Amino acid sequence: xxxxxxxxxxxxxxxxxxxxxxxxxxxxxxxxxxxxxxxxxxxxxxxxxxxxxxxxxxxxxxxxxxxxxxxxxxxxxxxxxxxxxxxxxxxxxxxxxxxxxxxxxxxxxxxxxxxxxxxxxxxxxxxxxxxxxxxxxxxxxxxxxxxxxxxxxxxxxxxxxxxxxxxxxxxxxxxxxxxxxxxxxxxxxxxxxxxxxxxxxxxxxxxxxxxxxxxxxxxxxxxxxxxxxxxxxxxxxxxxxxxxxxxxxxxxxxxxxxxxxxxxxxxxxxxxxxxxxxxxxxxxxxxxxxxxxxxxxxxxxxxxxxxxxxxxxxxxxxxxxxxxxxxxxxxxxxxxxxxxxxxxxxxxxxxxxxxxxxxxxxxxxxxxxxxxxxxxxxxxxxxxxxxxxxxxxxxxxxxxxxxxxxxxxxxxxxxxxxxxxxxxxxx
Amino acid sequence: xxxxxxxxxxxxxxxxxxxxxxxxxxxxxxxxxxxxxxxxxxxxxxxxxxxxxxxxxxxxxxxxxxxxxxxxxxxxxxxxxxxxxxxxxxxxxxxxxxxxxxxxxxxxxxxxxxxxxxxxxxxxxxxxxxxxxxxxxxxxxxxxxxxxxxxxxxxxxxxxxxxxxxxxxxxxxxxxxxxxxxxxxxxxxxxxxxxxxxxxxxxxxxxxxxxxxxxxxxxxxxxxxxxxxxxxxxxxxxxxxxxxxxxxxxxxxxxxxxxxxxxxxxxxxxxxxxxxxxxxxxxxxxxxxxxxxxxxxxxxxxxxxxxxxxxxxxxxxxxxxxxxxxxxxxxxxxxxxxxxxxxxxxxxxxxxxxxxxxxxxxxxxxxxxxxxxxxxxxxxxxxxxxxxxxxxxxxxxxxxxxxxxxxxxxxxxxxxxxxxxxxxxxx
Numbered sequence: 001x002x003x004x005x006x007x008x009x010x011x012x013x014x015x016x017x018x019x020x021x022x023x024x025x026x027x028x029x030x031x032x033x034x035x036x037x038x039x040x041x042x043x044x045x046x047x048x049x050x051x052x053x054x055x056x057x058x059x060x061x062x063x064x065x066x067x068x069x070x071x072x073x074x075x076x077x078x079x080x081x082x083x084x085x086x087x088x089x090x091x092x093x094x095x096x097x098x099x100x101x102x103x104x105x106x107x108x109x110x111x112x113x114x115x116x117x118x119x120x121x122x123x124x125x126x127x128x129x130x131x132x133x134x135x136x137x138x139x140x141x142x143x144x145x146x147x148x149x150x151x152x153x154x155x156x157x158x159x160x161x162x163x164x165x166x167x168x169x170x171x172x173x174x175x176x177x178x179x180x181x182x183x184x185x186x187x188x189x190x191x192x193x194x195x196x197x198x199x200x201x202x203x204x205x206x207x208x209x210x211x212x213x214x215x216x217x218x219x220x221x222x223x224x225x226x227x228x229x230x231x232x233x234x235x236x237x238x239x240x241x242x243x244x245x246x247x248x249x250x251x252x253x254x255x256x257x258x259x260x261x262x263x264x265x266x267x268x269x270x271x272x273x274x275x276x277x278x279x280x281x282x283x284x285x286x287x288x289x290x291x292x293x294x295x296x297x298x299x300x301x302x303x304x305x306x307x308x309x310x311x312x313x314x315x316x317x318x319x320x321x322x323x324x325x326x327x328x329x330x331x332x333x334x335x336x337x338x339x340x341x342x343x344x345x346x347x348x349x350x351x352x353x354x355x356x357x358x359x360x361x362x363x364x365x366x367x368x369x370x371x372x373x374x375x376x377x378x379x380x381x382x383x384x385x386x387x388x389x390x391x392x393x394x395x396x397x398x399x400x401x402x403x404x405x406x407x408x409x410x411x412x413x414x415x416x417x418x419x420x421x422x423x424x425x426x427x
Numbered sequence: 428x429x430x431x432x433x434x435x436x437x438x439x440x441x442x443x444x445x446x447x448x449x450x451x452x453x454x455x456x457x458x459x460x461x462x463x464x465x466x467x468x469x470x471x472x473x474x475x476x477x478x479x480x481x482x483x484x485x486x487x488x489x490x491x492x493x494x495x496x497x498x499x500x501x502x503x504x505x506x507x508x509x510x511x512x513x514x515x516x517x518x519x520x521x522x523x524x525x526x527x528x529x530x531x532x533x534x535x536x537x538x539x540x541x542x543x544x545x546x547x548x549x550x551x552x553x554x555x556x557x558x559x560x561x562x563x564x565x566x567x568x569x570x571x572x573x574x575x576x577x578x579x580x581x582x583x584x585x586x587x588x589x590x591x592x593x594x595x596x597x598x599x600x601x602x603x604x605x606x607x608x609x610x611x612x613x614x615x616x617x618x619x620x621x622x623x624x625x626x627x628x629x630x631x632x633x634x635x636x637x638x639x640x641x642x643x644x645x646x647x648x649x650x651x652x653x654x655x656x657x658x659x660x661x662x663x664x665x666x667x668x669x670x671x672x673x674x675x676x677x678x679x680x681x682x683x684x685x686x687x688x689x690x691x692x693x694x695x696x697x698x699x700x701x702x703x704x705x706x707x708x709x710x711x712x713x714x715x716x717x718x719x720x721x722x723x724x725x726x727x728x729x730x731x732x733x734x735x736x737x738x739x740x741x742x743x744x745x746x747x748x749x750x751x752x753x754x755x756x757x758x759x760x761x762x763x764x765x766x767x768x769x770x771x772x773x774x775x776x777x778x779x780x781x782x783x784x785x786x787x788x789x790x791x792x793x794x795x796x797x798x799x800x801x802x803x804x805x806x807x808x809x810x811x812x813x814x815x816x817x818x819x820x821x822x823x824x825x826x827x828x829x830x831x832x833x834x835x836x837x838x839x840x841x842x843x844x845x846x847x848x849x850x851x852x853x854x
Contacts, residue, residue: 043626044597044599044600045596045597045624045807046596046806046811047600049597049605049609050810050811050812050815050816056597056599056601060599081720082750100630100631100632101630102628102630103629103631105628105665106691107667107688107691108626108664108665110691110713110714111625111626111688114713114714115625115691115713116625116711116712116713119717120716120753122751169472169473170472170473170474170483171471171472171473172483172528173474173483173486174483178476197472198543199470199528199529199535199538199539199544201530201532202530203529204527204530205527237534237535238535239698240534240667240693240695240696240698240699241696241698241699261537261538264538264541264542264695265534265693265695266693266694266696268666268667268691268692268696269667269668269693269696271667271668272668285543286538286541286542287537287538287542289546289547290546290724290725290726291717291718291725293546294721294724297717297720297721298718298721299717319547323509324547324549325547326508326509355547379472380473383476383477384473385477386477388478
């Protein structure tokens with residue numbers, strides 16, 4: 001195979017016509033040959049007809065615009081994934097792929113970037129898609145978040161602190177009545193957003209029709225009593241063709257945010273939901289680890305964050321800090337930045353770094369992120385609070401008040417029993 | 428955390444009420460504790476309310492029904508994925524998960540089996556979902572293939588040999604007219620099924636409306652001229668909410684099979700398409716490698732084969748034999764078996780092990796599979812044949828005739844120039 005036809009200078013291409021696929025890969029053949037193959041296999045694998053004098057590569061071929069060999073090794077670092085006879089090369093490549101080959105469609109973008117072409121490329125043992133760069137005109141085809149961070153804050157009328165989500169626990173097994181009683185307590189304690197667990201969908205023992213009606217009513221009651229705005233985030237994860245129907249039923253019943261375990265349904269079905277929705281959409285991260293967590297293979301989690309924002313999520317729940325969530329701090333920080341940084345015309349979406357949180361987590365996360373535009377999402381930290389979920393909800397607010405007043409949690413806890421109990425139980 | 432409540436004897440459970448999730452994992456804590464955690468995190472993470480005397484585990488808890496420690500190691504074999512201070516344990520576990528926790532819904536099954544609970548479990552460094560066992564009554568909720576192997580054979584009236592698919596190449600860049608001319612030639616040569624490449628969808632330079640109309644017409648012309656039945660397999664991979672619309676347009680235009688790059692769209696949207704479809708559905712394997720190819724992490728490809736069959740694919744194109752497709756023979760054989768073996772009420776679906784094939788591949792694959800119920804899917808092996816796609820199509824049939832007559836390819840090639848040319852070009 002010749003390499004010619006699959007290399008270009010970025011300055012010679014109209015970059016508005018291309019997406020940039022960035023991969024880290026290891027080859028056991030000449031890196032230029034491997035990179036050319038990567039372009040060939042994901043675009044014009046055969047670029048001419050037999051007996052026809054033509055060359056489809058200039059218009060349709062993906063092209064290497066940058067290739068760096070980071071390291072030359074004696075042999076493959078992951079021989080079980082493929083190896084050659086000679087040395088192995090650790091590489092980083094940027095490929096400009098003409099987007100007219102697929103158009104502004106999630107499944108066809110994923111096919112080009114993560115399909116047979118990328119993952120079964122001759123001469124390449126391991127590969128990870130690190131980023132997709134989108135030109136601004138291409139991004140115009142995607143709606144992005146409808147509400148975004150500001151829309152969510154406007155709903156809650158909370159502008160000066162992180163947002164407090166709480167996963168109602170026990171997460172499965174409660175009747176809609178018991179579930180609602182717990183959520184009500186947590187809201188009364190000061191929780192902003194009471195939410196369904198990712199495992200709790202529309203099930204026989206807690207039909208969403210009943211749960212959403214009770215929760216919608218309880219939310220309005222709480223708002224009337226407290227003068228504060230509240231959100232019930234219902235998990236409508238279900239077969240793709242039920243999303244709109246569940247949206248309509250939930251919204252009618254007073255649900256004011258909807259969660260989808262996005263990669264279990266597919267990114268694509270969210271686009272229709274986004275165009276239809278009357279309330280913010282929240283993504284949960286199930287089925288993402290299987291293809292993002294191996295350092296040298298699969299897809300970088302940032303790519304999936306970006307795509308979740310593009311299809312229209314207002315909030316993205318993602319694996320947060322700490323050994324519990326097995327995610328390096330660097331990756332969490334990048335994921336958070338991906339939610340908030342400029343992306344074409346799109347609104348920022350609220351990052352919610354999750355995992356075994358309690359009242360004190362807000363401050364730890366704030367100190368890492370240096371912004372208040374995030375949410376925390378404790379479960380047991382609110383609902384297994386020794387004083388019950390009302391105490392759990394209160395403890396979240398008290399911890400942030402302590403921080404705002406420049407007082408240690410312990411000191412503030414002396415006059416705030418809910419915080420004190422939280423420190424003793426979870427601190 | 429106590430382990431109690433998350434173990435059971437299979438004989439004490441009603442297995443019709445449970446799915447069996449089978450994982451291979453490595454723990455850096457006591458394996459029983461790790462396995463119990465795996466159950467807890469994927470089901471009743473908190474199983475009682477504060478101050479309420481209750482235990483939700485008996486009804487809602489996932490339970491270990493079998494745990495084997497295969498090996499005890501001094502330390503984690505993949506320390507970058509997590510490790511403890513002491514030894515590491517390589518384990519295999521079967522978990523009975525009550526399916527009333529989620530119901531017969533793909534996204535909710537995937538959340539339970541591959542969600543936060545499984546992939547962020549304390550004490551477990553690496554984990555791979557190896558199988559999901561479904562009780563027969565649960566399978567009744569899934570339609571499975573509408574046509575299956577027999578339905579596909581009935582359409583083609585071919586019962587005595589493997590089926591010959593061919594990917595029209597150049598795969599992208601051709602006008603609908605040029606594309607159709609090539610496909611016509613390949614059919615005339617003897618190809619059964621001319622198909623779109625996974626990268627060729629509904630694009631501006633080859634709108635499916637035009638391509639499907641030309642191809643539908645060409646297919647009928649070919650059938651009239653040859654007296655043989657032919658299939659055009661159109662790739663309708665697109666945003667989920669376009670699948671039905673594209674189905675209707677294609678079928679109206681004479682397309683008689685449809686391909687979806689399933690995991691780029693999502694398994695779930697296929698269920699609606701399956702209930703609606705008038706023609707066989709074919710799955711292509713893009714975006715599966717990222718979570719199946721690492722031996723110790725993610726999801727075993729067999730699980731995805733099984734789910735593809737359950738949601739209704741009549742044919743599954745999968746990575747085939749040989750170093751080109753980076754898949755061990757054992758895995759290809761298991762994938763093929765998964766397509767064909769009994770699965771509740773469901774019809775078998777046709778396995779198509781793919782990858783750099785030509786006329787001779789049919790025999791190689793037949794000798795490995797020992798069944799004729801499979802397809803081959805050459806691209807260049809037909810469309811870069813030195814005598815053009817008509818020669819390429821003919822070479823496939825000639826190779827199989829040679830095999831059937833007990834004659835070597837070389838010998839048969841002496842009197843069959845298309846086969847001879849194929850041997851010289853690709854053999």
